[in-house]
Amino acid sequence: MRRIKVALGERSYPIVIGSGILEGIAGLCAEAGFPVRSPLLIVSDSAVAPLYLSDLETRLEAGGYTVVSHIIPSGEASKSLTVYEEVMTTAISAGLDRNSAVLALGGGVVGDLAGFVAATYMRGIGFMQIPTTILAHDSSVGGKVAVNHPLAKNMIGAFYQPKMVVYDLNTLLSLPPRQVRSGLAEVIKHGLILDRDFAYWCRDHAAELLALDPEALGYALERGCAIKADVVGEDEREHGLRAILNLGHTIGHAVEAVGGYGTFLHGEAISIGMAGSALLAAKLGRPRSLYEETVSLLGALELPTRLPAEYSEEEIIEAMMHDKKFKEGRITFIVPDEIGAVSIVNGVEESAVREVIRQLKEEGSPW
Secondary structure (H helix, E strand, C coil): CEEEEECCHHHCEEEEEECCHHHHHHHHHHHCCCCCCCCEEEEEECCCHHHHHHHHHHHHHHCCCCEEEEEECCCHHHCCHHHHHHHHHHHHHCCCCCCCEEEEEECHHHHHHHHHHHHHHHHCCEEEEEECCCCHHHHCCCCEEEEEECCEEEEEEEECCCCEEEEEHHHHHHCCHHHHHHHHHHHHHHHHHHCHHHHHHHHHCHHHHHCCCHHHHHHHHHHHHHHHHHHHHHCCCCCCHHHHHHCCHHHHHHHHHHCCCCCCCHHHHHHHHHHHHHHHHHHCCCCHHHHHHHHHHHHHCCCCCCCCCCCCHHHHHHHHHCCCCEECCEEEEEEEEECCEEEEEEEEEHHHHHHHHHHHCCCCCCC
16 A cells, blocks of 8 residues: 655645555545544546445445435536536535535536535535546645636636545556556656656556556555645645646646637647647747657657647637736746646737647647
8 A cells, every 4th residue: 555645734634545455445544534433525427436436335334433324416517506406406405514524526527516505515524535547646645626607617616625535546446548548747857847867667567557557556646646745735726736637638628628628638639738838848948859759758658749620720719818827918837848847928929829829739649
């Protein structure tokens, strides 16, 4: 079992990674400070619940907990105010109190939604992340919780830290290959921003990662979580350093929005966005070879680095205007300086972004 600490003073919490650790979920809930006298709410989705929910409920009840569950439809569309209200109704009807907790069993969508419920129910109750996707190794750490608005992703949310992140590697074995690749985009992102050696380790061990080799995957998730934990520990509420975790997200979120949050998976869109950031870096004076190396690293994990030709430049720019980083016709970008180091660049001109979008339709790999 691997343990990583997110150091945030009184809000510090552990990330626990291992195979089969959900067998001890009742003990982990006790360690997190959830009393057996107060009901627990498990939020899961229609893809994950049939695989793991019943066993989780049984183990918690055997440990003395009262459990109520709410299953949401699988997919990004469930990160909505409508579904949020439905989960809130379940929480209220079940009599959750101030000592209750919400357990998020699923991927990033479940974690973001359940976390927002926990942050706002009775002005905040306990919260545990139980990620079941590789992608969620990023979203489950750091306390960003949110729902989407039809005009913009994650516009309605809060910073709200979990009491614990419980990462059972066995839950990843049911992931389809496309979900695996999507998740690995956020894994290699951590190498691209802060750890050159780890970025190249991901390339060199791509076959093992894509095959879900437990030793390789355990190390990759531990290293990715550790990098994020260090950044969050320095800048919990994204006043400065934490923004570097958004490498690829400015373009990536716009790509997701234009596709209706369904054409590209999150990691796929972020991969395209990271290629776009490297193109922008070249325009800002970094060597062109940095873009080529970025595309090569992403390609090793079978990730896309090119926009479909039918994606409208105007629609992408319009989506970016709703981004929290857009201000007065200019936007903030995280731009690579080299593999393993990035800069926060404020005030990037719209014309430069348009040129990057056009190039993304012409260069790179579609898959």
